[in-house]
Amino acid sequence: MQQIINFIIRNKTFLLFLLLFSLSIVFTIQSHSYHKSKFINSANFLTGGVYNSINNLSEYFSLKSQNEILVEENNRLKSILYNSKNEKDNVLIDSTTYDAKYNVTTASIIKNSYSLTDNVLLINKGRNDSIKQDFGVVSSKGLIGITSETNNNYANVISILNTTSNISAQLKKTNHFGSLTWNGDSPEIVQLTDVEKIAPIVEGDTIITSGRSSIFPKGIPIGIVDNFKLDEAENYYEINVKLFNDMTNLEHVHIIKNNDIEEITNLLNSTNE
Amino acid sequence: MNKELSSNIVRFFVLILIQVLIGNHINFLGYVNPYIYILFVTLFPVKNNRALFLFLSFLLGLTIDLFTDSGGVHAASCVFIAYVRPVILKFSFGMQYEHQTMRFNAVEFGSKLTYIALITLIHHLILFYLEIFSISKIILILQKTLFSGIFTILLCVLITIIFSRNTK
Numbered sequence: 001m002q003q004i005i006n007f008i009i010r011n012k013t014f015l016l017f018l019l020l021f022s023l024s025i026v027f028t029i030q031s032h033s034y035h036k037s038k039f040i041n042s043a044n045f046l047t048g049g050v051y052n053s054i055n056n057l058s059e060y061f062s063l064k065s066q067n068e069i070l071v072e073e074n075n076r077l078k079s080i081l082y083n084s085k086n087e088k089d090n091v092l093i094d095s096t097t098y099d100a101k102y103n104v105t106t107a108s109i110i111k112n113s114y115s116l117t118d119n120v121l122l123i124n125k126g127r128n129d130s131i132k133q134d135f136g137v138v139s140s141k142g143l144i145g146i147t148s149e150t151n152n153n154y155a156n157v158i159s160i161l162n163t164t165s166n167i168s169a170q171l172k173k174t175n176h177f178g179s180l181t182w183n184g185d186s187p188e189i190v191q192l193t194d195v196e197k198i199a200p201i202v203e204g205d206t207i208i209t210s211g212r213s214s215i216f217p218k219g220i221p222i223g224i225v226d227n228f229k230l231d232e233a234e235n236y237y238e239i240n241v242k243l244f245n246d247m248t249n250l251e252h253v254h255i256i257k258n259n260d261i262e263e264i265t266n267l268l269n270s271t272n273e
Numbered sequence: 274m275n276k277e278l279s280s281n282i283v284r285f286f287v288l289i290l291i292q293v294l295i296g297n298h299i300n301f302l303g304y305v306n307p308y309i310y311i312l313f314v315t316l317f318p319v320k321n322n323r324a325l326f327l328f329l330s331f332l333l334g335l336t337i338d339l340f341t342d343s344g345g346v347h348a349a350s351c352v353f354i355a356y357v358r359p360v361i362l363k364f365s366f367g368m369q370y371e372h373q374t375m376r377f378n379a380v381e382f383g384s385k386l387t388y389i390a391l392i393t394l395i396h397h398l399i400l401f402y403l404e405i406f407s408i409s410k411i412i413l414i415l416q417k418t419l420f421s422g423i424f425t426i427l428l429c430v431l432i433t434i435i436f437s438r439n440t441k
Contacts, residue, residue: 013323017356020331024338024345024352028403031344042342050340054294113297113341115304117405120342156342184405184413187303248300 031118032164041149041156042111042122048154051122055110059251066251073140102217103257105129107137109250110154114161117184121157125255126150136216136256142244143167143180143222144253146215161187161247169222169241170210171199177210180222180241187247189226192239199237201228207241214264216256277318285333288313293340304417307424308347310337311396312432314355315389316377319362319370330355343404350399354392361391378437389429390422397422 008015042048059066107129111122125131127150137144137157145159146167158165161182169192170177176199178192192207205225211218221244228239258264292310299306314330334351338344362370365388366380377385397418405414 013327013356016324016327017352020327020352021349021356024331024334024349025403027335027338027345028349028406029344031342031346032406042340044339047340050293115300115306116341116343118343122342184410 042120043126043149043151043154043156045151045153048110048122048124048151051110052124052154055108055124059108062249062251065249069140070252101259103259105131105255105257107131107253107255109157109253112248112250113159114187114247117163119159119161120148121145121159121250123147123155123157123253123255124153126153126155128152130257131155131255132257134215134261136220136258137253138216138220138256139245139250139253141221141246143209143216143220144245144247144250147255159247160190160243167216168210168212169207171195171201172206172208174199175210177212178237178239180207188243189240190223190243192241193231193236195237195239197230197235197237201225201237201239203227207239214258214261217258281313281317284313284316285329289333289336289340292337297341301424302420305420305424307428308393308397308400308421309425309428309432311351311354311392311425312429314351314358315392315429316433317355317358327352327355346400346403349403350396353399354396357395358392361388361395365391377433385433386426386430389433390426393425393429394418394422397425 042051105125107123107125109121110124113119113121121137121144123137131147131150133148133150135147137147143160145157145162145165147155148158149156160167160180163182163184165180165182167180168177169180176195178195180190180192182190195201203225207222207225209216209218209220209222223241223243223245226240226242228237230236231238288310292308296307296309310333313333317326317329330351331348334348335345337347341347365384367384369380398414401414401417401421405417
């Protein structure tokens with residue numbers, strides 16, 4: 001017993017080093033598995049507050065470019081509205097009474113990140129705005145990510161520029177689908193893998209969300225096919241997709257809540273059992 | 274002693290703020306960021322309580338991790354450089370360090386550069402290895418280590434020169 005205590009006292013620095021080092025390795029490993037970064041995340045009072053107050057200041061510098069993006073979106077929506085053929089007279093008086101499948105909330109990104117291999121964003125809406133885990137986040141131009149950890153006023157978003165991100169996506173012209181991942185290289189290019197060899201892909205095809213994951217509705221634009229090749233087994237395509245979104249310049253985003261998600265997960269669980 | 278204590282406390286918080294508000298958003302050439310918060314570890318007094326020093330380094334890295342959502346990569350690399358610092362000090366300053374007489378403000382420029390460069394490169398190698406977490410991307414790890422390392426070393430040397438006016 002004396003020997004053990006002596007050993008601990010003699011090597012206390014080394015033991016402390018080992019303890020702290022292994023603790024940080026545990027945090028690291030947790031952060032590399034999806035939805036496991038419970039302790040160390042920026043959706044808390046302190047870091048969220050710091051980022052929010054800085055963002056209040058710095059958002060003025062990007063006002064012009066953000067306005068242009070919003071005008072562009074208005075333009076696109078108006079052109080859809082004016083060109084729509086079926087005119088309806090029975091306009092709903094209040095959209096909140098309507099039993100909608102998807103609810104949309106707006107939010108601002110107060111911490112953007114795109115240079116790491118596992119990028120996590122921070123938005124200024126949280127549990128108080130009824131934002132929960134696994135809600136989709138999109139911008140006016142396309143897909144951004146999925147919410148993960150939420151605090152009262154802030155939420156983390158797993159960006160599509162994250163090597164653990166995995167979102168179902170498909171070709172716009174046919175229904176061939178695959179999963180959208182990122183290899184960590186360029187913030188403009190993401191990878192669409194596991195698309196059947198039979199799919200008629202050409203460069204410049206549009207990629208949209210497939211609506212299979214019950215997080216995103218079908219048809220949210222993602223990007224266009226930059227180039228593609230068959231994988232090593234020559235069964236599936238690996239497609240490089242050039243994003244519509246400029247992930248380095250994000251401000252206003254929309255959070256999509258699927259109101260049927262409980263029903264869908266219950267149904268899936270009951271069929272699996 | 275009191276002055277040393279207060280200047281270290283101030284340095285701790287100022288370096289964290291500079292790092293998360295400016296350093297992490299530079300993204301020169303897309304990915305090159307300086308990690309100047311390691312100056313806290315580099316400039317910590319030589320005569321110290323090692324357990325406290327290790328713990329403070331861990332806390333420093335963990336705070337940066339909180340802000341960047343990176344798990345524990347900064348904490349791990351900070352604790353590591355704090356642990357191996359005596360060896361590096363001995364290597365770069367030799368006799369001066371062994372006689373416990375050295376002050377960072379009054380050492381040769383060459384040995385100071387060696388010291389900062391060694392600490393920075395070790396820190397960055399562990400940092401990027403843990404961040405990317407895959408040995409098959411060793412080229413990317415080394416590339417990031419090299420470029421971010423050069424950036425960090427430059428800034429650290431500049432900062433130590435600028436803030437060392439009250440010497441002797």
